[in-house]
Amino acid sequence: MRRRLNQMRIIVLSDTHVPRMAKDIPKAVYEEIKKADMVLHAGDFAEISFLEKLRKLKKTVGVYGNMDSRELSSALKAKEIIEAGKFRIGLIHGWGASEGLTDRILGEFKGDKVDCIIFGHSHHPLNETIKKVLFFNPGSPTDKMFAPYNSYGILEVDEKMTAEIVKL
Numbered sequence: 001m002r003r004r005l006n007q008m009r010i011i012v013l014s015d016t017h018v019p020r021m022a023k024d025i026p027k028a029v030y031e032e033i034k035k036a037d038m039v040l041h042a043g044d045f046a047e048i049s050f051l052e053k054l055r056k057l058k059k060t061v062g063v064y065g066n067m068d069s070r071e072l073s074s075a076l077k078a079k080e081i082i083e084a085g086k087f088r089i090g091l092i093h094g095w096g097a098s099e100g101l102t103d104r105i106l107g108e109f110k111g112d113k114v115d116c117i118i119f120g121h122s123h124h125p126l127n128e129t130i131k132k133v134l135f136f137n138p139g140s141p142t143d144k145m146f147a148p149y150n151s152y153g154i155l156e157v158d159e160k161m162t163a164e165i166v167k168l
Contacts, residue, residue: 008084009035011058012153012163014042014093014120015140017067018050022142026168029141029152033058040082040155042120042138043093048072065093065120081112084157090114094121094137098146102126102135109133116161123147125165136163 011033016025033039039058043065045051051072054060063080064073080091090109094101105119116134123146125139138153150168155161 008037008155008157010084010155010157011036011039012042012118012136012138012155013039013141014118014138015044015065015123016041016050016142017044017046017140018142020046020067025141025152026150028168030057032152032154032166036154040089040091040118042091042118043076044068044120045072048075051075061091063091063093066095079108081109081114084155084161087115087157087161088113089155090117092117092119094119098122098124102130105135106131106133116155116163118153118155125151125153127153127163127165134161134163139165141168 018024039054039060041062043063044067047069048071061082062076064076082089094105118136123140126135126137128135139147139151141150141152144150151165154164
């Protein structure tokens with residue numbers, strides 16, 4: 001697969017909870033990671049061993065979530081901004097009730113001029129533009145307690161940015 005210079009394929013994960021709620025993520029996700037340029041993880045890895053596993057496979061940027069170990073919350077930030085081509089992507093986990101989550105998250109990036117905000121926490125997939133910002137929650141590939149299905153995300157960055165929720 002040939003790519004233009006500014007083209008990127010990013011696998012987006014959140015709420016994997018490995019190895020606490022699941023032993024690992026599905027094999028289909030690993031197959032997609034092989035074809036990607038990088039992985040963005042919006043927190044709730046659970047243990048640092050899973051972050052290390054992802055980093056051995058592909059460049060991985062992550063933030064810590066409310067269910068992450070103390071070791072992870074010491075190693076990762078609560079918020080990141082990633083430059084991808086001409087776009088700025090905000091990465092955060094999220095907190096509190098699902099209602100009002102996007103407003104709370106948007107407030108965290110006030111003044112940062114982001115084009116997209118990737119978040120997790122709710123386990124509920126979302127791919128929606130709100131107030132000119134793409135809000136992208138990939139859902140969880142391992143836990144569907146709060147969602148109708150397991151999922152992850154693919155973000156394609158070129159002259160434009162497109163996001164897709166992939167059901168497992």
